[in-house]
Amino acid sequence: MLRVESVFKAFDDFMAVNGASLDVKKGEIVAVIGPNGAGKTTLFNLITGILKPDRGRIVFKDEEITYLPPYEICRKGITRSFQIVNIFPRLTVFGNVQVAVLSHQRKSSTLFRPAESLAVEETKAILEVVGLLDKEKEIAGSLSHGDQKVLEIAIALGNEPELLILDEPTAGMSPEETFGAMELIKKLAKMRGLTILFCEHDMDIVFSIAQRIMVMRHGETIIQGTPEEVRNNKEVQEAYLGEEHA
Amino acid sequence: MFERTIRSRAFWPLCGILILLFFLPLFAPRFYVYIFALIYVTSLAAMSLNMVVGFGGLFQFHHGVFYGVGAYATALLLAKTSAPALVAFVAGPITAALTGLIIGWFCVRLTRLYFAMLQISLGSLIWAIVFRWYSFTGGDDGIHGIRMPSFLSSPQSAYYFILVVLTVSLVLMYTILKSPFGNTLQAIRDNPQRCEAVGINVRRHQLLAIVIATFFAGIAGVLFVVLERSVFADLLFWVLSLEIFIMCLLGGWFTFLGPVLGTAIIVSLRTFVGKFTEYWTLILGILLILVIFFLPEGVMGYLQRLGGPRPKGSAVRKEEIDASGGVGL
Numbered sequence: 001m002l003r004v005e006s007v008f009k010a011f012d013d014f015m016a017v018n019g020a021s022l023d024v025k026k027g028e029i030v031a032v033i034g035p036n037g038a039g040k041t042t043l044f045n046l047i048t049g050i051l052k053p054d055r056g057r058i059v060f061k062d063e064e065i066t067y068l069p070p071y072e073i074c075r076k077g078i079t080r081s082f083q084i085v086n087i088f089p090r091l092t093v094f095g096n097v098q099v100a101v102l103s104h105q106r107k108s109s110t111l112f113r114p115a116e117s118l119a120v121e122e123t124k125a126i127l128e129v130v131g132l133l134d135k136e137k138e139i140a141g142s143l144s145h146g147d148q149k150v151l152e153i154a155i156a157l158g159n160e161p162e163l164l165i166l167d168e169p170t171a172g173m174s175p176e177e178t179f180g181a182m183e184l185i186k187k188l189a190k191m192r193g194l195t196i197l198f199c200e201h202d203m204d205i206v207f208s209i210a211q212r213i214m215v216m217r218h219g220e221t222i223i224q225g226t227p228e229e230v231r232n233n234k235e236v237q238e239a240y241l242g243e244e245h246a
Numbered sequence: 247m248f249e250r251t252i253r254s255r256a257f258w259p260l261c262g263i264l265i266l267l268f269f270l271p272l273f274a275p276r277f278y279v280y281i282f283a284l285i286y287v288t289s290l291a292a293m294s295l296n297m298v299v300g301f302g303g304l305f306q307f308h309h310g311v312f313y314g315v316g317a318y319a320t321a322l323l324l325a326k327t328s329a330p331a332l333v334a335f336v337a338g339p340i341t342a343a344l345t346g347l348i349i350g351w352f353c354v355r356l357t358r359l360y361f362a363m364l365q366i367s368l369g370s371l372i373w374a375i376v377f378r379w380y381s382f383t384g385g386d387d388g389i390h391g392i393r394m395p396s397f398l399s400s401p402q403s404a405y406y407f408i409l410v411v412l413t414v415s416l417v418l419m420y421t422i423l424k425s426p427f428g429n430t431l432q433a434i435r436d437n438p439q440r441c442e443a444v445g446i447n448v449r450r451h452q453l454l455a456i457v458i459a460t461f462f463a464g465i466a467g468v469l470f471v472v473l474e475r476s477v478f479a480d481l482l483f484w485v486l487s488l489e490i491f492i493m494c495l496l497g498g499w500f501t502f503l504g505p506v507l508g509t510a511i512i513v514s515l516r517t518f519v520g521k522f523t524e525y526w527t528l529i530l531g532i533l534l535i536l537v538i539f540f541l542p543e544g545v546m547g548y549l550q551r552l553g554g555p556r557p558k559g560s561a562v563r564k565e566e567i568d569a570s571g572g573v574g575l
Contacts, residue, residue: 048443074445086443088436091429099433100444108430108446109454111422115429159445 001026001195002078002163007046007056009039009219016042017053018219024163024197029189031206032199034216040199041083043216044167047197048080049073060163074103080165081152089141093132096140096151098123100158123158129191130154130184146177153184164188166198170205178202182209207231215239255553267409271402280473283405285506285513286412287469292493292505293419294462299491300499301423302455303435304353305362308369310490311349312460314482316342316467318376318383321477324392331395335468342464343457345372350456354449366484373482388478398472408469415465420502422458431455492530496537498544507546 004022008015017039024030032040045051047058049070058066065073079100088096101119102108110118127133130150135143140151149169156164169185170178182205188194200206206213207227214224215236223233230236271279295309319341323334349368353361376383383389398404422428430451434441438448471477480486489512490505497508512530519526541548 050439050443069447070442071445071447074443079445080443082440082443086437086440088433088440090436091433095429095433099430099441099446102426102430103441103445107426108451110426111458112425114421114424115426116424118426155440155444 001061002047002197003057003059004043004047005057005059007043007053007058009042009046009051009053015219017046019056020216020219020221022197022214022221022224024195026162026195027189027193029185029196029198029209029211031210031213032197032216033201033203033206033213034199038216039219040216041167042219044080044165044197044199047073048078048165074159074161077159077162078165079156079159079161079163081149081156081167081169083167083171085145085148085152087140087148087151087155089139091140092136093127093138093140093143093151094123094136097126097154097158100155101126104159126154126157129188130157131180146173146181149173149177150181150184153181153188157188161194163195163197166196168200169198170200170202178205185209264413268406271405276401279401279405281513281517283408283473285510286408287466287473288490288493288513289506289509290412290415290469291463291466292490292497292509293416293502294459294466295490296494296499296502296505297419297423297459297462298455300494300504301428301435302431302452302459304452304456305358306353306365306456306459307362307491308366308484308487309459309463310484310487311369311372311482312342312346312463313467313470313486313490314376314477314479315345315372316464317470317477317481318467319464320468320471321389321392322383324394324471325389331398338468338471339461339464342467343461346456346460346463347453350453350460354452354456369482369487370484373479373484376482377479383479386479388476390476392471392475392477394472394475404472407472411465411469415462419462423502427451427454492534494544496534496544498541498547498550500543501546501550504544504546508544511545 002022002024004020006019006021007017008019009017020039020043022032022043032043034040042051046053049065049068049072052067056066057064060076060078063076065076088099091099098115098119101122102115105119107118124133124136127136130153132147132150132154135147140148143151149172153166153169166185170181173181185196185198186209189196210227212225213227213230215222215230217239222235222239223230225233267282270282291310291313295306298304298306298309316338320334320338323329323337324331349365352368353365356364377385379385398407430441430446434446434448434451441448467481470481493508493512494505495508496511497506498504511533515526515530519529537544543551
């Protein structure tokens, strides 16, 4: 479904992404792992169009999306959540998700109909799934960090994506919140048949829910394979797992 | 929405004020009727600015140009051609919106201060053209004694015309700000990157906001011609843009009716304090400093907070004001 073919991205002299490749099949849950600074977030920014690669190709459903602007990539069916909470802090929880749902329904430019009566059911359905329905009227900026991270995912769901990209969905969460978020991700993959690409620091989470794993270091892809293959790969053990589990 | 509007606390008081204003010419002296009409005209210009700056977060610092373009388009059609008045009136906002489209098309490619600089430059260019093109626009002499259709011949009928057009414009603007378009515009103001990520074409949306706002600025320009029967190049000068900017600041950016209040304050100051001293701007300056320090949400924002439910915590409260004030009256 998604194919990243050896993309490069440099910031001045620093090669943030140095020939990374990735391939995600429909219905899969794929994890990207790697030490800090390995280029995971940059890779996600390249896929979602926030950054443009210097070289390489990104193909989604047999269509090249390498140089499309973010909003067009979103309309093709890829949405994302952000590592650092990136919501509309002054809108209500409901309003946050509604912005995305209205955008998906191509109603963002509707001028003469009240917004409060549009896309209400769809928005509430998403809030129900992620468990924020009881907080729909609260101002998003006043939510707890854990709830804001869940709201991140809820906004990304507003566009009914085929591929959902989650950049460290559990960063900064308490253990219980982390557990809840992982259950949510599994549920989404099952219920909606979503394809999910995520990156995460917690290896237990990665190895428990990812069907395939891509390992990055210094902006390069070391390997992409099943959890078993990754665990047994010598280079990964040396380069990454070794460091942490030593 | 209509039901909710009626049930909202502000609806009936507003209706009352409107009825009072409607009967104003029956008992008030002519001078006051004129001052009120001037406040209506200017506040429409200020509200159209508030739409792009307050609700859209765009640095449209030279917004007065579109007010002037609307006024000149109507004035030139009435003075130089025998076009029916209705055509001239409609041409005002349309010309303003087209100008907004052209200038905005360049400006939305830039952000913040760069947007502001380009907008001020392109706006000043239009002022320079109007100012220099003596044979066509009358230069700094302007155009005077513009003919009006018979139904606008008396000051009273002009007052009613302006009040009706203002009311219709306000209802339209309120509807637009409450629509998905308005919601999305405020979301873009708060977080453009996230808006792109959920599939919103941010630049196109901002451009549409500019076109709509400049259309309303053009309507204000037409009303100016109806009121004054003259136009002059100062209408497009940056000083006027600054003035309507201050009106919004004074009234409150995140409130819908704030600019009306700001306009009323400034026009009254100039009229009644300006009579005694030419240094009335000094008082305005002091007032502005006080507002910025003590009422950062503007006078209307402050009144809303007084009228709203008691604060639970000051930090949260501020955000609630911004959020609810974003669409409230």
